[in-house]
Amino acid sequence: MVYSLLGFYQVGNNTFCFAIWFTKSWGATTVWMANRDQPVNGRGSKLSLLRNGNLLLTDAGKIMVWMINTVSTSSARLQLLNTGNLVLYAWEKTVIWQSFDSPTDTLLPHQILTKDTSLISSRSQSNYSSGFYKLFFDSDNVIRLLFNGTEVSSIYWPDPSLVTWDAGRSTYNNSRIAVFDSLGYYRASDDLEFRSADFGAGPQRRLALDFDGNLRMYSLEETRGTWSVSWQAISQPCQIHGICGPNSLCSYTPAYGRGCSCMPGFKIVNSTDWSYGCAPETDIACNQTEVGFFPLPHVQLYGYDYGHYPNYTYERCENICLQLCKCKAFLLNFSDGLYDCYPKTLLLNGFSSPNYPGTMYLKLPKASLFPRYDPLEEFTINCSGNTRYIQLDTTYRKGHENGSLKFLLWFAYVLGVLEGAIVLLVWLFLFRVHHDPVSTMQGYILVANGFKRFSYAELKKATRGFTQEIGRGGGGVVYKGVLLDRRVAAIKRLKEANQGEAEFLAEVSTIGRLNHMNLIETWGYCIEGKHRLLVYEYMNMDPWHKSYLPILLIGRRGSK
Structure with missing residues (x-):
């Protein structure tokens, strides 16, 4: 296994982190960083091994940025092992510090995750600072994935809707250790175990908590220098909490991958970073007469329920949300011939799935529920018998015109009529395919x-x-x-x-x-x-x- 420790890894414009990375992978994949949240200047910064055994990183202004805070009575030496572990030895070859005990977002073979350590994702693919996702041992001895946002936090793996044993985990072993070997076999004290898809000797491997909140095992194809995913914790990326931010919807298709979109009545906050989500276009009043509900079929918002009301009709569930100012939406989930009602106080972790049997009803101002222009009024068939015919004057009144000009005018006229007919046919086709938003309100198709x-x-x-x-x-x-x-x-x-x-x-x-x-x-x-x-x-x-x-x-x- 080949690693390189050059001391400083560039993470931005003239900004560096003290790091360890693979040398044979394309893009120099990092596996550990000392100062990910406080990069140093490219000039004047230095790493120092003091006589007392302390390892110290200072910025250009001689400001201490990072240190390991150890003391040795004898001389110390720093060594990068073939395992990727950076070890500080005392003279007697006693380990006084090692990078394996303070991981960032990656575990290497034989690196143990304990109750005192955790993995923290990076902020984005190009921003190496600490992100919103964490892998850790919980107080019940189960290893979990946590979304730790700026306002809320929630567990999303294993599936929080399952009890521990249904998720294949155990709470009885309080040793709280997890490790995988060079063959690709992973085992944790909570009975979680798996093998990589390419299990066996050969490729170099790493287990990383990626910036998108998914835990993945990678195998290195050394001939091309690229990494391939050989295992991942979550196959449906929209089940990862916070992936699209608040007031948004996550959708996924195998062909196009994951996509994020704002809910109706909301607009994106930062087009370059979906973690900020969407913000309301207008304020939503607490007055019941000024709001209505927009249906979003096959949409679910996980968590943040005001309560659970089994066997509730649409009207009863709607009334709860109308009377509750902090209610942002309500979910009607059809199960066993009955509807369950879930009023929502926050619009987080929304995802759309065609197989989901429920409908989300989003509270919005009535003015934004329906368009002022009603296409039905223009294209409704008039059966009253009172038909009016209007003669349109289409004559060209200019007195002096030659034959070529007249031909061009008639040609343009005919072309315009054909274009208008094509546009009308396409519009009518789309009108037949897409339901009128009024007709889908409350899950009913209404006649007069x-x-x-x-x-x-x-x-x-x-x-x-x-x-x-x-x-x-x-x-x-x-x-x-x-x-x-x-x-x-x-x-x-x-x-x-x-x-x-x-x-x-x-x-x-x-x-x-x-x-x-x-x-x-x-x-x-x-x-x-x-x-x-x-x-x-x-x-x-x-x-x-x-x-x-x-x-x-x-x-x-x-x-x-």
Whole structure:
């Protein structure tokens, strides 16, 4: 193993740290630094080994920056071993200090992590000062990863939602030691153990807590001088706390890696450093009438819950957050057929995952929830029959024009029309693909009367697979079902399935405008593929003959 100790490693413009690094790796990878948080000037700074055995680093102004604070009664010598350990010996070859006992962000083979030592990440890839992440033995004898931010701190590895034994750890051994060998085998006293992907003799290895908060083992490919990851603690980088800063969302795809973005209503603080996160664009008032909630499907914010409220509806959870000034958002997590409510007091550790079943509702000023311009108003089909035609004067009134000019004008006109048509088609396509932000509010797709839009799977579950038939008519079959909010409903499954979505929604809207004492209240509808269903208030039909049911439940237009 080849290391180099040149005394000073350049970390900035005329700034240096006393360090140890690999000589055969591209970029000279550092493994230890003495003064990472207080670099010295390139001129006039020096490292001194005093007669009493003390090792002292002074700046250009002879200001003491770092020392080991040891005393020896005999002569001392400093030696860099082949293991990468910098050792200070007394004359009798007694070790009075070694760099292995004060690691920075890296462990080398046979270097022991103890209850008195820890790894601290660097601030960034180019900033070697102490960062926000720490690997250490906790008071319960478990080795953990901690995000230690400027305002908050939190454990994120092992998974804090798991109890210790479910995470494969033990709290019974209080020796608190961890070490890995040159073959790539790691073992800790809390029963954590792993092998590198290239386990075996050969490559040089190091275990580093990187600036992004992940603990990784690297193997050196000496022919190219590059490091490859042979093990890492966390495979999903968005599970690392604080990675994108407050008020932001982390997303990850294997193709593009990790990405950070601000939540709606927030703007980035420092475009070169996501750890600062995002700041609100406007102040959020505590007045309930001035705020609303913006839905973020498949988004989770870990930690900082005001409380846990099981089996809560959207309205009840929303009311808690409205009454609590410090509530920034609330999470509705769907599990076992019920919704759990988690009001959030801080917007930290947010990540987006398509497999997450919950929805985050972000508290924002009402003025920023919806755009003032409504594209539906401009592109709504007018069915009133009162159509106006306006004759547009497109004649070119200039009296003197030649044939070439006229041709160019007509060519430009035709080209403009074609461009406008293409833009309109693209806009309409995007409009059909992306849901209107108003329609996603509160997890519902609303028509003019405010009906809830149910999914087909939700209604199939409510009716237990459409098994309890309570009526049959010309328009379809009616089943009894129990909705997620425990309301008993009559669910009508329509026979005809060829009707378009717009036509069906128009009929649902018509039903909503009807008001008659003999009509059962309509609660919602389902339109999914060829499935068309209507959801009504359930009424006990024992006093009625089943033949009256098709009259009470409004059928589709044209049902016989």
